[in-house]
Amino acid sequence: MDSRRDRRFFSKKKVCRFCTESIEMDYKNVDLLSRFITDRKKIVPRRNSGLCAYHQRQLSTTIKRSRFMALLPYTVLH
Amino acid sequence: MAITPNYYETLYITRPDIQEEDLAKIQQKLQDSISSNEGEIIKADKWAERNLAYEIQDHKKGTYYILVFKALPNASKEVEKHLQFYRTDILRFITLKTTEEAVNKNKASEEKKEKTEPTTPTPPPAAPPTTTAAPTPPPAAPEPPTAAPEPPPAAPEPPTAAPEPAATPPTEAPASTEEAKTENTDTQEEGGTN
Numbered sequence: 001m002d003s004r005r006d007r008r009f010f011s012k013k014k015v016c017r018f019c020t021e022s023i024e025m026d027y028k029n030v031d032l033l034s035r036f037i038t039d040r041k042k043i044v045p046r047r048n049s050g051l052c053a054y055h056q057r058q059l060s061t062t063i064k065r066s067r068f069m070a071l072l073p074y075t076v077l078h
Numbered sequence: 079m080a081i082t083p084n085y086y087e088t089l090y091i092t093r094p095d096i097q098e099e100d101l102a103k104i105q106q107k108l109q110d111s112i113s114s115n116e117g118e119i120i121k122a123d124k125w126a127e128r129n130l131a132y133e134i135q136d137h138k139k140g141t142y143y144i145l146v147f148k149a150l151p152n153a154s155k156e157v158e159k160h161l162q163f164y165r166t167d168i169l170r171f172i173t174l175k176t177t178e179e180a181v182n183k184n185k186a187s188e189e190k191k192e193k194t195e196p197t198t199p200t201p202p203p204a205a206p207p208t209t210t211a212a213p214t215p216p217p218a219a220p221e222p223p224t225a226a227p228e229p230p231p232a233a234p235e236p237p238t239a240a241p242e243p244a245a246t247p248p249t250e251a252p253a254s255t256e257e258a259k260t261e262n263t264d265t266q267e268e269g270g271t272n
Contacts, residue, residue, distance in 0.1 A: 024180075024183075027172075028089070028125070065172060065174075067131070068170065068172060069089060069091065069142075069170055069172055070091065070130035070131045070132055070134060070140065070169075070170060071131060072131050073131040073132055074131075074132065078131070078132035078133070
């Protein structure tokens with residue numbers, strides 16, 4: 001009980017952006033995809049992106065397509 | 079079972095310095111391979127000219143062309159075959175299957191853009207006044223220097239230090255510290271004389 005009382009941080013429940021807003025995932029939409037990439041150009045994990053399983057899977061494939069077409073970098077070291 | 083036509087979207091990157099004749103030749107081949115498979119081209123556009131995220135065949139820039147078409151599955155294979163053949167001019171290509179809805183949606187959104195674009199040029203006249211108002215903010219920037227002088231008050235503590243090094247702290251600080259220093263030295267001298 002004590003430990004529960006001491007817990008002062010309430011994290012806002014994240015809702016999948018692609019479910020709530022009507023955004024189409026497109027590998028040509030670089031501005032959108034670059035929001036789901038870390039400083040080191042890695043794909044942001046689901047715990048940080050807040051996406052549902054289905055859209056996280058879609059995101060990873062679209063980012064990879066985007067990388068192939070040289071719209072997004074694979075690493076910082078290019 | 080009859081084979082039904084599908085919707086495809088091909089995006090390919092050409093070298094930035096490609097000859098127009100070569101490009102026309104490649105596009106003609108793509109067109110032929112689509113039309114020979116009961117297909118029709120819905121969209122064939124230059125999408126963008128942009129810096130590549132990484133170098134491909136020592137090219138830092140590339141021109142993106144988009145091709146949306148409806149054709150039998152064989153057409154996509156043939157299109158890819160042609161693009162592969164001209165791989166010195168075409169750096170990358172990707173073909174994806176899309177749906178009729180997605181194609182129509184894109185069309186609708188593009189038409190909207192075209193409609194809104196002619197209206198957007200009007201705002202610029204309103205923008206210049208903001209540029210004239212812009213020069214005022216800079217004076218607000220020099221706040222940090224006022225925060226900086228905090229450390230100097232600690233400096234006067236060692237009485238052995240000469241007043242000269244105290245002059246190095248920036249801007250406003252010297253005046254106060256110098257006063258403090260001089261007071262300190264005065265008291266020292268007095269103490270010394272006494």
